[in-house]
Amino acid sequence: GFIGYMIQQSFVNELRAAGLSNEVATVVTQVVVSEEDPAFANPTKPIGPFYSEGEARQIMTAKGFVMKEDAGRGWRRVVPSPDPQEILEKNVIATLVKNDVIVVASGGGGIPVVRKQGRIAGVEAVIDKDLAGQRLALDVQADTFVILTDVQQVALNYGQPNQTFISEMTLAEAKRYQPEKHFKAGSMGPKVQAAVRFVETGGKRAIIGSLAQVEAALQGKAGTIITH
Structure with a gap:
């Protein structure tokens, strides 16, 4: 909620400074797993x-949490990261978008919930934000899905002397590169996975690129574009 508030307020301030009157709304988003x-x-x-x-072992004993060492920096609690199945507020979000409202939704991957005997119940988990974004884009029938990050394009052999940036990828190429481990888990991996899913399940195109170049990316002049 707090991050949504900050993003919504920033949108409104920038829109008004540009002389635009678009409304902005943040939607608390429940994601079914x-x-x-x-x-x-x-x-x-x-x-x-x-x-x-x-301390971690005491917490495990007292609360039953799963704790693991995190990259030599200490111990942290770990929770499941289940696959998003449906955005519960998809119809509300779609209605807002059709009425020219800018919607802030699925922040942090959304709130994971499960269906139990006709009711909704929360579960302790974290949903990958890229996959949640893909699910939302699919559920509201978007034709373009854009993932903004801190690099300009997807790269093969990232960080290596033979690193190669990619401006366009077909769905088949992206699926071929995935098992070759060009895209690291927890970094570019889920972004490419989300882009592949979107195109594979009916989306027209997915784009991965930098926030600074979002306009050019939508024009097909920047970022990495994944299509059929």
Whole structure:
């Protein structure tokens, strides 16, 4: 909610400074996941503060949390990262968009929930924000899905002497590159995965690029564009 408030306020201030009267709304977003998702048997997403090993073991005993060492920096709680199945507020968001409202939604991947006996219940998990964005784009029938990051384009052999930036990828090429481990998990990996899913399930195109070049990317002049 707090991040949504900040983004919404920034949008409004910039729009008014530009002489535009568009309305902006933040929607608290619930994302349905499956209780049968294998991620629940293998928590991997670190959250919260760092602890010493001794503190972590005390927490595991007292609260039953799963704690793991995080890159040598200390111990943290880890929670599941299940696959997003549906955006509950998709119809509300679609209605707002059709009425020219700029919508801020699925912040941080949204709030994970499961369906139980006709009711909705929250679960302790974190949904990947790129995959949640893809699910939202699909649910509101968007034709273009844009992922903005801190690099200008997707690269093969990133950080290596033979690094090569890519301006365009077909769906087949992207799927071929994925198992070759060009795209790191937790970084570019989920972004490419989300882009592939979007195009694969009916989206017209997905774009991965930098915020500074978003206008050029939408014009097909920047970023990496993934199509059929």
